Amino acid sequence: MSAPAAAAGTGPRRDARRVRFGHVLSAEWTKILTVRSTFWTLLAGAVVLVGFSALWALAFTASFDQMSARDRATFTPMLPTQVAYYFGLVVFGALGVLVITAEHTTGMIKTALTAVPRRAAYLAAKTLVLGAVVLAVGIVVTFASFYAAQGILASKHLDGSIGDPGVLRAVIGGGVYLALVAILALGIGTLLRHTAGSVVLLFVVLFVLGIAGGFLPSTWGDTVNKFLPSNAGGAILDPVHKSGSLAPWTGLGVFAVYTALVLAAALILFERRDP
Amino acid sequence: MIEARGLTKRYGDTTAVDRATFSVAPGRVTGFLGPNGAGKTTTMRMILGLDRPTAGEVTVGGRRYRTLGAPLREVGALLDARNAHGGRSAYNHLLCLAKSNAIPRRRVDEVLDLVGLRSVAKKRSKGFSLGMGQRLGIAAALLGDPGVLMFDEPVNGLDPEGILWIRTLMRRLAREGRTVFVSSHLMSEMALTAEHLVVIGRGRILADTGMAEFIGANATSHVLVRSPQAAELARLLAGPGRRLEPAPDGALRVYGARAAEIGDVAADHGLRLHELATVQPSLEEAFMRLTGEAVQYHAGVPGAAAPVPPGSGA
Numbered sequence: 001m002s003a004p005a006a007a008a009g010t011g012p013r014r015d016a017r018r019v020r021f022g023h024v025l026s027a028e029w030t031k032i033l034t035v036r037s038t039f040w041t042l043l044a045g046a047v048v049l050v051g052f053s054a055l056w057a058l059a060f061t062a063s064f065d066q067m068s069a070r071d072r073a074t075f076t077p078m079l080p081t082q083v084a085y086y087f088g089l090v091v092f093g094a095l096g097v098l099v100i101t102a103e104h105t106t107g108m109i110k111t112a113l114t115a116v117p118r119r120a121a122y123l124a125a126k127t128l129v130l131g132a133v134v135l136a137v138g139i140v141v142t143f144a145s146f147y148a149a150q151g152i153l154a155s156k157h158l159d160g161s162i163g164d165p166g167v168l169r170a171v172i173g174g175g176v177y178l179a180l181v182a183i184l185a186l187g188i189g190t191l192l193r194h195t196a197g198s199v200v201l202l203f204v205v206l207f208v209l210g211i212a213g214g215f216l217p218s219t220w221g222d223t224v225n226k227f228l229p230s231n232a233g234g235a236i237l238d239p240v241h242k243s244g245s246l247a248p249w250t251g252l253g254v255f256a257v258y259t260a261l262v263l264a265a266a267l268i269l270f271e272r273r274d275p
Numbered sequence: 276m277i278e279a280r281g282l283t284k285r286y287g288d289t290t291a292v293d294r295a296t297f298s299v300a301p302g303r304v305t306g307f308l309g310p311n312g313a314g315k316t317t318t319m320r321m322i323l324g325l326d327r328p329t330a331g332e333v334t335v336g337g338r339r340y341r342t343l344g345a346p347l348r349e350v351g352a353l354l355d356a357r358n359a360h361g362g363r364s365a366y367n368h369l370l371c372l373a374k375s376n377a378i379p380r381r382r383v384d385e386v387l388d389l390v391g392l393r394s395v396a397k398k399r400s401k402g403f404s405l406g407m408g409q410r411l412g413i414a415a416a417l418l419g420d421p422g423v424l425m426f427d428e429p430v431n432g433l434d435p436e437g438i439l440w441i442r443t444l445m446r447r448l449a450r451e452g453r454t455v456f457v458s459s460h461l462m463s464e465m466a467l468t469a470e471h472l473v474v475i476g477r478g479r480i481l482a483d484t485g486m487a488e489f490i491g492a493n494a495t496s497h498v499l500v501r502s503p504q505a506a507e508l509a510r511l512l513a514g515p516g517r518r519l520e521p522a523p524d525g526a527l528r529v530y531g532a533r534a535a536e537i538g539d540v541a542a543d544h545g546l547r548l549h550e551l552a553t554v555q556p557s558l559e560e561a562f563m564r565l566t567g568e569a570v571q572y573h574a575g576v577p578g579a580a581a582p583v584p585p586g587s588g589a
Contacts, residue, residue: 019345019377027375034367035360107358110325111415114352115375117324117341274326 024121028129037098038133045091045178046141052084053145057152064156077160078170080149081142082237085174086207089230092134092178093202096185099130101195109275119271123190127183127263134182139175146171166239166248173236173252180233180252180259181206187262190270206230226251229258276301276454277322277423281331284317284478291317293478294331299456299471301422304449306469306486307458310566314478315458316354319427323352335423347376351416352425356408356432361401365392365411368400369418378419386414405432413441423454430464442468462559476566486558493565494556498534500541501526501550508546512537526550 032038057080064072103109116122146167150159162168184205189198210230216222225231226246235241235251246254277299284292292314299305309315320326322333324340332339335350343349359368369383387393390410395403400411409432416424426445430438445468449455459465465472472489474482482489502508505527509519517531529537534553541548 019375023377024375027371030367030374031360031363031371034364034371035362037362102360102362106360107355108360110320110354111358111372112375113325114323114340114350114354115347115372117343117346272327274320 021121021125024116024125025128027116028125032099032129032133035102037102038095041091041095041098042133042137045088045095046137046144048091049081049084049088049141049145050148052087053080054148054152056080056083057149061153061156061158064158075158076239077150077153077158077164078146078167078237078239080153081145081171081174082234084145085177085234085237086210086230089178089181089206090199090203092138093181093185093206094199095134096130096182097189097195097198097202099126100186100189101193101198104193104275105195113275120267123263123267123270127186130182130186131179135175135179138178139172142171142174142178164239169248170237170239173248177233177236177252177255180255184229184255184259184262187259187266190266191262210234227254229255232258276337277333277335277425277456278337279318279322279331279333282318282321282328282333283330284314284321284326285329290478292321292328295475295478295480296331297473297480297483299454299473301454302449302452303470304445304455304457304468305471305473306465307456307473307475308462308465308469308562309458309460309475311460313475315460315475316427318475319352319354319425319456319458322425323350323354345376345419347372347378347419347421349419349421350423350425351419351421352427353409353412353416353429354427356405356412359400359408359411359415362399364397365400365403365414366396368411369414372415372418376419382418382420386417389417390414406434406437409433409437413444421453424448424456426455426457428459429457430459430461438464462557462562466558474562474565481565490556490558490561493561495530496553496555498529498532498537499526499550499552499554500529500537500548502541502546502548504546507544508541511540511544511546528554 060075060080100109103112113119113122116125143162146162150161153159160167162171185198185202188201188205189195192198192201206229209228213221213225213228213231216225222244226244232246232251233255235245236248238245238248241247245251279295279297282292282295283290295314295318307315307318317326318333321328322335322340334340335343340346340350363371366383366387369386370380372378373380373383384393387396390413392407392410392414395407400408403411409429413426413429416426424445426441429441429445433441442464445455445457449470457468466486469486471485472482473480474489482493484492499522500508505525509527512519512527512529512532517529520528520530522528534551538548538551540546
């Protein structure tokens with residue numbers, strides 16, 4: 001222990017260096033990179049997206065010879081990745097949840113908000129940093145997921161190329177979709193402030209709702225189904241626009257609107273509640 | 276300079292802080308004294324903009340906390356040592372805080388040295404003892420070299436060496452011209468550190484005064500006298516303006532007489548004295564007298580409660 005004689009220099013000083021939003025961003029950037037949960041969550045997301053894609057491609061090539069002509073016709077080289085997304089979304093979402101709920105459960109939020117008392121700037125910086133990290137990782141992992149499947153599909157000459165119509169858009173759009181999912185999860189985490197509760201709600205919104213929508217009757221059911229979050233967002237992964245779903249960018253736009261609404265609600269409560 | 280005016284916080288029907296008005300001046304250690312649950316932490320949280328006041332306001336250097344541009348360079352606070360993400364190393368925890376307030380990176384090393392955490396700087400803080408966590412919290416408070424410092428129960432979890440260290444640190448910070456506001460429910464600790472006192476009980480400010488004035492106004496000195504002829508001495512000392520109380524061990528406490536007078540009376544009557552001492556009132560005494568009725572959670576009186584269970588025989 002050093003003597004307090006070395007305390008804090010020459011007494012109070014007034015520093016002219018202004019704090020800008022960039023400083024808050026840089027702090028959030030350091031925060032997300034300095035906890036191990038970030039690394040593990042992203043790794044888990046990558047394993048799921050690449051692994052399920054490869055598994056599904058294996059299963060598909062193995063049973064291809066017994067398939068009907070109709071089943072063969074609906075196949076696109078992007079399909080294994082689309083299937084993997086069903087499971088991968090929630091994992092990337094978990095990172096978005098953890099970014100905020102871990103601060104609540106550890107008490108870090110109190111320290112953080114004394115450092116950055118402007119709630120809107122705080123949440124905005126978190127959103128941008130999380131979005132950037134998941135976008136970058138998401139695009140890379142989606143490429144890997146696509147190529148892992150093509151390698152396996154090649155054994156039956158079913159593989160496609162990144163240059164095929166709509167495929168590049170689907171892969172890059174997939175990364176954007178993952179980033180939006182993570183931000184939606186950040187909003188949910190900010191609202192609920194509880195890790196397990198937020199992950200469960202996210203699972204319901206992304207997984208259960210999308211499946212339940214398929215059971216809705218008649219034509220209004222089909223309309224509702226298209227607009228359910230994971231169905232709207234998932235449209236970006238289809239290289240060709242399928243009937244019964246929204247157009248790719250329209251679907252992703254709808255998902256972005258949902259994300260923005262949740263984030264806005266989160267900010268309103270974040271401003272009002274005492275941490 | 277911290278100034279609270281009519282500061283109030285209500286949670287439903289309970290009023291945690293009730294129209295608190297006080298100010299904390301620079302250049303001295305101001306103690307924030309009150310029993311557990313009196314509203315100390317809630318008041319500090321409102322100063323830091325963490326809790327919104329139900330009514331009234333509090334400013335630091337004339338501005339509300341939430342409007343400060345670089346708050347860590349104006350106010351340093353230790354609320355709870357555990358307010359850090361346990362998965363992050365001490366160094367990275369401080370680095371994140373420094374970046375958010377445009378504080379240079381070298382300052383992180385400086386404060387780590389200052390609190391003696393250099394050797395564990397790269398370790399995750401979840402493995403820290405309570406004392407180490409407390410030091411990390413103090414490092415965070417000092418990070419921005421602020422003019423205002425607040426510590427909520429800073430000696431909790433510290434060993435004797437650590438307690439001495441923080442006591443010296445707080446006084447030094449005050450001597451440098453900073454505003455130092457420190458809460459505690461430990462009277463002895465406060466008596467050693469603080470020069471000025473803000474006393475709170477059940478959410479109300481009961482006193483905002485100097486340490487010596489506070490004790491003088493709420494407790495009086497007395498003389499402790501011990502004699503084998505105590506009964507006779509008591510008879511001789513009784514008189515208008517004087518009050519005699521038996522001390523538990525057979526001695527007498529005499530209020531309203533100086534030691535010299537008592538010694539003279541004893542000598543005049545040939546009474547033997549085994550002890551004659553002037554007792555200065557303690558902060559504890561003054562505090563107990565003032566807050567006697569303001570304590571929120573009264574402890575059961577030992578020996579008085581505990582009814583005999585039926586059938587235990589008597």
